Amino acid sequence: MSTPTSRSDWEALAASLTINNQAFINGEYCDAQSGETFECTSPVDGRLLTQVASCDLADANIAVANAREVFEAGTWSKLAPVKRKQVMIKFADLLEANADELALLETLDMGKPIKFSKTVDVAGAARAIRWSGEAIDKIYDEVAPTAHNEIGMITREPVGVVAAIVPWNFPMIMACWKLGPSLATGNSVILKPSEKSPLTAIRMAQLAIEAGIPPGVLNVLPGFGHTVGKALALHMDVDTLVFTGSTKIAKQLMIYAGESNMKRVWLEAGGKSPNIVFNDAPDLKAAAEAAASAIAFNQGEVCTAGSRLLVEKGVKDELIGLIAQELKSWLPGHPLDPDTITGAVVDAQQLNTVLGYIKAGEEQGALLVQGGKQVMAETGGVYVQPTIFANVTNDMRIASEEIFGPVLSVIEFDGMDEAIKIANDTIYGLAAGVWTSDLSKAHKTAKALRSGMVWINHYDGGDMTAPFGGYKQSGNGRDKSLHAFDKYTEIKATWIAL
Structure with a gap:
């Protein structure tokens, strides 16, 4: 179908749209282990769009185990940065190639104008993925200034398994601000979209596979914060938790991290600018x-x-x-x-x-x-x-x-x-x-x-070159820019006696 140019065009496309409503684990769509679903209703006109898989602890355990397995196998984590870059750029290309579908899902799901869903959200999501991909083979490690009989190396390594919990207001952009640097640095990611706007995250997962991201590297678990979100925050095998949302929930996630494995927690919370x-x-x-x-x-x-x-x-x-x-x-x-x-x-x-x-x-x-x-x-x-x-x-x-x-x-x-x-x-x-x-x-x-x-x-x-984040109870860490890569890498000091 040609690019829609009128309301009637978009409504016709919406009438023929196939909406995927499942979780995405290890490269495949699947129902929640419990079989539970939740209603996805459009704020545009109040109609029911679909019933979406409602994931919980059981699904989180499976997704994290698969993410850990593929990380340790090294099919993505040990891939040369230039190879990851090529896949990330293809992922961005696929987002742009499916812009009409993604924009329509975003508008139906959370109510924003189709004008901005396409020109701001889809475009911004693709830009974030491409920018991070382009950057990854241009980030150098360091050599410390040492005596003649020593070599000191400071290197970056992927943290491992990342859980990313994103909000409903900019579902694609917020997801891709996190997916960009976390995937580019070689991590495995479990993305938990808001239950208010899960549809584009579900669709993007398939596009990631088409781009060449190996199964298990990107998983999507729709569901509620108090079920699957909490399960990921408390999981002992999640290494890093990144979140955008309210200050109230951000504080709770910090508690969960402390109660579990002291996972790194990076939070972008509220504002009153x-x-x-x-x-x-x-x-x-x-x-x-x-x-x-x-x-x-x-x-x-x-x-x-x-x-x-x-x-x-x-x-x-x-x-x-x-x-x-x-x-x-x-x-x-x-x-x-x-x-x-x-x-x-x-x-x-x-x-x-x-x-x-x-x-x-x-x-x-x-x-x-x-x-x-x-x-x-x-x-x-x-x-x-x-x-x-x-x-x-x-x-x-x-x-x-x-x-x-x-x-x-x-x-x-x-x-x-x-x-x-x-x-x-x-x-x-x-x-x-x-x-x-x-x-x-x-x-x-x-x-x-x-x-x-x-x-x-x-x-x-x-x-994308400027960091995004705040002071005080607006959170910590930064999205966008090269500073975002700090959240998804460990810094290792290796000291060699010659």
């Missing part, structure tokens, strides 16, 4: 456009969402008006319409969470400027208007807790010192934006912010 606009912002309209996108893109279901807009009081009223106007173009539409840029939130539970925070904002005295209501309920899907609150203080729940929805809290400040104080007054430290024409102020503010990423005069910048 400040987007700081000073009176001397170089382009207030550009700041408004970025602020609207930073809270409405992906329905606000973004860990780096600019959910706290800190505005110097001289431009506050003008900026709020500009953002309100910008957000009118971010009203929800049908996700399979190529012109739609805001889709459905992931499910009814998340919709109720977002609406609950909106209610809390009003009850705590914030001023509801715009939005705040569920829309398109007649479709059977779950949609909410992008929402602006003014007169917010940093102690309000809408300003201190991660909502994971399109709810913007506008907080006024007076001067750089107060802006920095408010921005850092949070348990999180993932990302931040700064808008100013003053170069010195930009640098001083960026250096003072306790945040893993700071964007100056734009929001959500960077590419």
Whole structure:
């Protein structure tokens, strides 16, 4: 079929789509050992997409055993880096070749617009796999400076078996940020997608085999966090656990690691990112456009969402008006319409969470400027208007807790010192934006912010060369860039007497 160009094209493709709903272990699709399944329902219109295998401890044991066996056999772990690179690039090529199918699965599964599922999610996933593959034969080991009768070598080795637990908001990209460096360095991986959006992970597993990744190197176990997720976190033969999700679950995973085998745990958790606009912002309209996108893109279901807009009081009223106007173009539409840029939130539970925070904002005295209501309920899907609150203080729940929805809290400040104080007054430290024409102020503010990423005069910048991660309770470790490879390798010192 030719590339879909209209809503009717995408709906026709959806009607003919075959959805795989099984686990993937040792190169083959299979049901959960228990035979249990869970419902996979589309937030687009509420219809049941399929019943997905619900894995638990028994499935985790089988997957880990197979992953360990193939790792020890060395068919992938001991393959020359240049050979692994070739397979990884082919894997990326296959993701791109199946872009329409993968994008459609992503949209049906978690509600994001098909426009972004294809141009952001599939493209970003393929880019992550290809970039890691391209990098692996360019990462050198080290030779220590020694006396003439000694040689000291510092070498990297794959850690072994990696369990990767990924979230529902960017299922493909988050998976591939982890699969890229973990597979490229020679590890075996068990991928546990969110039960809210498992479909693309299940499909990608087959494409990995087609690319030449040996059976057992990549396994996919759909299921719930408290069953198969917990089983992987407690497993004595999992060497490294990587996770993206909430801070609450991240803390629990650290406990499980301590209760089991002290496995390495790398966590990318929540955010409540400040987007700081000073009176001397170089382009207030550009700041408004970025602020609207930073809270409405992906329905606000973004860990780096600019959910706290800190505005110097001289431009506050003008900026709020500009953002309100910008957000009118971010009203929800049908996700399979190529012109739609805001889709459905992931499910009814998340919709109720977002609406609950909106209610809390009003009850705590914030001023509801715009939005705040569920829309398109007649479709059977779950949609909410992008929402602006003014007169917010940093102690309000809408300003201190991660909502994971399109709810913007506008907080006024007076001067750089107060802006920095408010921005850092949070348990999180993932990302931040700064808008100013003053170069010195930009640098001083960026250096003072306790945040893993700071964007100056734009929001959500960077590419695969820049590390992604945060300070404080936003987690540890970094995705993307060469720094990501640190999570998936052991460093060995070998000292030789000549």
